[in-house]
Amino acid sequence: MTLALVLGAVLAVVAVVAVARPFLREPAAVSDTLDEPGELERRRLSLAEERDRALYALKELEFDHRTGKISDEDYRSLVGPLRRRAAEALRALEPRAEARHARVARPG
Amino acid sequence: MAPLGRAALLLTFGLVAYALVGGSLAAWKRKRRFAVSAQNALVASFATTLVAAIVLWAALGRRDLSFVYVAQHTSKSLPLGYALSAFWGGQEGSLLLWLLVLTGYAALAVLLNRRSRDLIAWTVPVLGGIAVFFAFMLAFVSSPFDTAAAPADGAGMVPSLQNPYMLAHPPMLYLGYVGLTIPFAFAMGALLARRTDERWIIATRRWTLAAWTFLGVGQLLGAHWAYVEIGWGGYYAWDPVENAALMPWLAATAFLHSVMIQEKRGMLKVWNVTLVTLAFCLSLFGTFLTRSGVVNSIHSFSQSPIGGWFLGFIAVVTVFSVVLIYIRLPLLRARTKLESLVSREATFLYNNLLLVALALTILWGVVYPLLTQAVNGTTRSVSKPYYDFFLHSFGLPLLLLMGIGPLVAWRRASLRALGKTFAIPAVCAVVTGAALLGAGFGSSLPGLLAYTFSAFVAASIGLEFVRGRRAAGSLLRLVGRNRRRYGGYIVHAAIVLLAIGIAGSSAYQTVRERSLRPGQSMTVAGYTLTYESLGTRQLQNAQQTSAVVDVARGGSHVSTLHPGKSWFPVEQSASNDVSIYHDPRTLGDVYTIADGISKNGTLDLKVLVKPLVNLVWAAGFVFVFGSLVAMWPDAVEQRRLADRYAAVPV
Numbered sequence: 001m002t003l004a005l006v007l008g009a010v011l012a013v014v015a016v017v018a019v020a021r022p023f024l025r026e027p028a029a030v031s032d033t034l035d036e037p038g039e040l041e042r043r044r045l046s047l048a049e050e051r052d053r054a055l056y057a058l059k060e061l062e063f064d065h066r067t068g069k070i071s072d073e074d075y076r077s078l079v080g081p082l083r084r085r086a087a088e089a090l091r092a093l094e095p096r097a098e099a100r101h102a103r104v105a106r107p108g
Numbered sequence: 109m110a111p112l113g114r115a116a117l118l119l120t121f122g123l124v125a126y127a128l129v130g131g132s133l134a135a136w137k138r139k140r141r142f143a144v145s146a147q148n149a150l151v152a153s154f155a156t157t158l159v160a161a162i163v164l165w166a167a168l169g170r171r172d173l174s175f176v177y178v179a180q181h182t183s184k185s186l187p188l189g190y191a192l193s194a195f196w197g198g199q200e201g202s203l204l205l206w207l208l209v210l211t212g213y214a215a216l217a218v219l220l221n222r223r224s225r226d227l228i229a230w231t232v233p234v235l236g237g238i239a240v241f242f243a244f245m246l247a248f249v250s251s252p253f254d255t256a257a258a259p260a261d262g263a264g265m266v267p268s269l270q271n272p273y274m275l276a277h278p279p280m281l282y283l284g285y286v287g288l289t290i291p292f293a294f295a296m297g298a299l300l301a302r303r304t305d306e307r308w309i310i311a312t313r314r315w316t317l318a319a320w321t322f323l324g325v326g327q328l329l330g331a332h333w334a335y336v337e338i339g340w341g342g343y344y345a346w347d348p349v350e351n352a353a354l355m356p357w358l359a360a361t362a363f364l365h366s367v368m369i370q371e372k373r374g375m376l377k378v379w380n381v382t383l384v385t386l387a388f389c390l391s392l393f394g395t396f397l398t399r400s401g402v403v404n405s406i407h408s409f410s411q412s413p414i415g416g417w418f419l420g421f422i423a424v425v426t427v428f429s430v431v432l433i434y435i436r437l438p439l440l441r442a443r444t445k446l447e448s449l450v451s452r453e454a455t456f457l458y459n460n461l462l463l464v465a466l467a468l469t470i471l472w473g474v475v476y477p478l479l480t481q482a483v484n485g486t487t488r489s490v491s492k493p494y495y496d497f498f499l500h501s502f503g504l505p506l507l508l509l510m511g512i513g514p515l516v517a518w519r520r521a522s523l524r525a526l527g528k529t530f531a532i533p534a535v536c537a538v539v540t541g542a543a544l545l546g547a548g549f550g551s552s553l554p555g556l557l558a559y560t561f562s563a564f565v566a567a568s569i570g571l572e573f574v575r576g577r578r579a580a581g582s583l584l585r586l587v588g589r590n591r592r593r594y595g596g597y598i599v600h601a602a603i604v605l606l607a608i609g610i611a612g613s614s615a616y617q618t619v620r621e622r623s624l625r626p627g628q629s630m631t632v633a634g635y636t637l638t639y640e641s642l643g644t645r646q647l648q649n650a651q652q653t654s655a656v657v658d659v660a661r662g663g664s665h666v667s668t669l670h671p672g673k674s675w676f677p678v679e680q681s682a683s684n685d686v687s688i689y690h691d692p693r694t695l696g697d698v699y700t701i702a703d704g705i706s707k708n709g710t711l712d713l714k715v716l717v718k719p720l721v722n723l724v725w726a727a728g729f730v731f732v733f734g735s736l737v738a739m740w741p742d743a744v745e746q747r748r749l750a751d752r753y754a755a756v757p758v
Binding site for chain 1: 143156529572
């Protein structure tokens, strides 16, 4: 019983220290704010996802075409728009485009 | 040591309650240190739960009968392995296993995703909230650490649970059931954080696949346990508790497919969060069915007070999820549309509808008797024909879709291209179907269709590998660069084996029963079984009586079987000891059951010849292999994702 109580108390102390650790390590943190993606970052992320999706779709289209799942006619009609989408997403992700978007998003 | 177990559970409760309340406040007020503190609480809760689990395991190992739980589920003569497995043999212990796996998973998820601060901040309180329920149940409602004066001996363990499969089957199922908590928590965390990008899907992709694999393997282990232990000759009886594991697996299967459409096309966001919620709620419902004793099943525990709590919790989770999804609907709208009803994504959609329809019809079959009991006071059971009807109606088209999907291109496919890709699988299917019909397999239409569709799927998978290898240059490069796709195809091959095994062993099995005196024989499906003698032997905690049965085929001896019965004096219970001959030529079994053994030596022998049944178990190995291929990390993709999220505090 006594051993159980001692072990229980040790466990409780360890648990409390673990929970309090962020405050013990940084008693007076310079910044205590949880990062949150801003509008620009969310847009960048959305564009990166769009770019990856377009590039992946192109890869799939090429593969489907090579394995005979898609006809030459369908391939030709699909590849153009997909390349355009990928190019647009890549252009939009360029640093200059981001900066331009940031200026538009924060007028004045 | 019981006080240590109780203290550890109370600490767990405090820690997860802090993770819930503190984590919510931290995420709401955007407090970094507070959020990290809540994450630490969740990690620490695993350590305290582990201490509680060790205390219980130690008590079981020592057969400390002063623990009420130990006295109820073990006895002094019970072998050590089974005594340790009693951890999940009773209600309180299995709830502790739930909590142990949950906190373990939660700790791992936190440690792996600490850099995704924004997402994890809201995921922690969701995980904490779920853990609070289980910790509360264990600390205040149904504790495994209640003590009393130790009896002279324990009540022992139900004989059917004294089987090596019971060492692995329940933990495997729990790893699956509880694993579905992680994608659910991340999905809810993403919605709470207003994050409707793909981050939560990427963070949980392997979790979902792992949970789904565990659940699948757990069910197969359970099926094999039922096959070798229960002694009725089958492996799945549409028992409510068996269904309870199948339903979340079906919902998770649908999710694994539909999530690919979100990743590739940015569509089905609402459907995906709904599916992940459905899978999690069904896993909770499965736990409720097993723990509450609300249904009569060989798997369920006796009537207990936890049923109401469970129903309340399921209701809270369902309402919370539905309201949250509804509130976030504007953020979940897709900007792209399905381009054609003949496309890969469309076949995924059809597959989803069939999987969900199958899961919901099974759910209705499970719930209906409970509802009639609650409303009329009389139980109207739902039996095998109901389930078989829906399995055939939804399962066979699903099997066919498994073959169609890989042959259809993404976005849209023309009829000419379809004709080209479908030709070989279609010919294989037609030839197989015609040959089987000619060979007399038309006695079962579902069986014949299952074989025919299986041929179509097998040919379609084979063709995918051949064409893919030709396009990629080598098989290794092909699979290495597309692990999820080709791992998925291997899993599909496992499902084909499963379908063939199930069809063969159920639609085309032969069953005979006869009373035999020593020296007499019976013939079943080409096998001659001769009852030779009867013998008894003393096991560690049981007395076994078994017959010696010679099995011959074509006049030649092939095996000697020993069907019998065991009597467990402590448990005051008997079990059937089946004896099986695995025929390597037919991949089937000769399955013998000693239905009755008279004092005068007469044996009531039941014999089932089950063609191709071993493919069901072989499917398990292929399934695990395919899942591992799909799960294996892809360095190129990891780099691409790292680049995608590099500059965003996600």
